[in-house]
Amino acid sequence: MRGMIALITGATSGIGKATAERFAKEGIDLILCGRRQERLDELQNAFQDQVKVHTLNFDVRNKEKVAQAIASVPSDFKKIDILINNAGNAHGLDPIHTGNTDDWDAMLDINVKGLLYVSKTIIPQMTDRKQGHIINIGSTAGKEVYPNGNVYCASKHAVDAISQGMRIDLNTHNIKVGAINPGMVATEFSEVRFKGDIERADKVYQGFDVLQAADIADIIYFVVSRPYHVNIADLVVMSTAQASSTIINKD
Numbered sequence: 001m002r003g004m005i006a007l008i009t010g011a012t013s014g015i016g017k018a019t020a021e022r023f024a025k026e027g028i029d030l031i032l033c034g035r036r037q038e039r040l041d042e043l044q045n046a047f048q049d050q051v052k053v054h055t056l057n058f059d060v061r062n063k064e065k066v067a068q069a070i071a072s073v074p075s076d077f078k079k080i081d082i083l084i085n086n087a088g089n090a091h092g093l094d095p096i097h098t099g100n101t102d103d104w105d106a107m108l109d110i111n112v113k114g115l116l117y118v119s120k121t122i123i124p125q126m127t128d129r130k131q132g133h134i135i136n137i138g139s140t141a142g143k144e145v146y147p148n149g150n151v152y153c154a155s156k157h158a159v160d161a162i163s164q165g166m167r168i169d170l171n172t173h174n175i176k177v178g179a180i181n182p183g184m185v186a187t188e189f190s191e192v193r194f195k196g197d198i199e200r201a202d203k204v205y206q207g208f209d210v211l212q213a214a215d216i217a218d219i220i221y222f223v224v225s226r227p228y229h230v231n232i233a234d235l236v237v238m239s240t241a242q243a244s245s246t247i248i249n250k251d
């Protein structure tokens with residue numbers, strides 16, 4: 001896959017970071033996006049001996065900044081072959097009647113609108129070339145709803161619908177669109193959800209053999225490395241111990 005270029009949102013942590021590592025190992029040049037500049041710099045230093053790396057610091061919520069950042073990539077990074085729409089998080093875990101409206105805004109603005117803004121900026125160069133691969137990171141929360149998951153689940157159901165819509169609308173443009181929907185993965189996800197309460201976050205992933213970010217990165221690499229006529233459209237991936245959002249075989 002040497003010579004291909006991937007843009008990964010949310011590359012500073014978790015699934016996005018592990019995917020960047022995996023892609024670098026496979027020779028895929030990288031445009032890495034996130035808001036934490038120090039981490040972007042660390043990633044650039046870590047991978048630049050393996051592949052070409054360009055970093056972009058922007059908040060996916062800001063549509064002007066998204067467009068400016070992506071327009072600013074040097075000419076040798078303009079032909080983006082693979083877009084990994086991964087940036088996102090849950091904010092809060094509250095019943096609908098006591099939920100925090102700032103949390104709702106964050107989840108819908110980042111997970112749904114941010115994904116759309118990034119996609120809108122990148123898709124035209126794919127349709128022009130009649131080639132490209134978009135992978136949206138959904139969730140089991142986009143396939144079912146769990147107690148107190150309300151708006152996060154809604155945001156991931158929206159990602160599910162957007163993935164299907166993209167696949168339909170981009171069909172005649174020869175563009176591959178797929179979604180990968182993980183169950184629980186041990187990342188900074190719960191730390192963000194519980195607003196820095198590490199003890200509470202750690203408990204989410206204790207007592208069972210939870211998926212790691214590298215497990216998802218392996219699958220993402222498998223998906224992007226299929227021949228061009230093969231499109232893995234939709235995958236649900238859970239740890240063996242997990243049967244649904246609420247059924248987990250814990251010690």
Ligand code: NDP
Pocket residue numbers: 009010011012013014015016033034035036058059060061086087088089090110137138139140181182183184185186187188189190192213
């Ligand atoms: P992490 O918290 O480890 O990573 C989230 C990434 O998103 C970070 O790189 C963060 O970068 C970026 N991000 C968050 N908000 C913004 C923003 N406003 N603008 C730009 N970038 C942003 O979580 P995960 O790796 O677990 O999450 C990645 C994706 O996987 C998300 O879409 C999540 O919903 C999904 N997912 C996670 C699961 C899990 O159990 N962990 C399971 C199923 C799906 P920075 O802060 O530097 O901007």
Ligand code: 8X3
Pocket residue numbers: 138139140141149182183184185189245
């Ligand atoms: C993350 C998985 O079950 O914590 O999307 O919502 S879950």
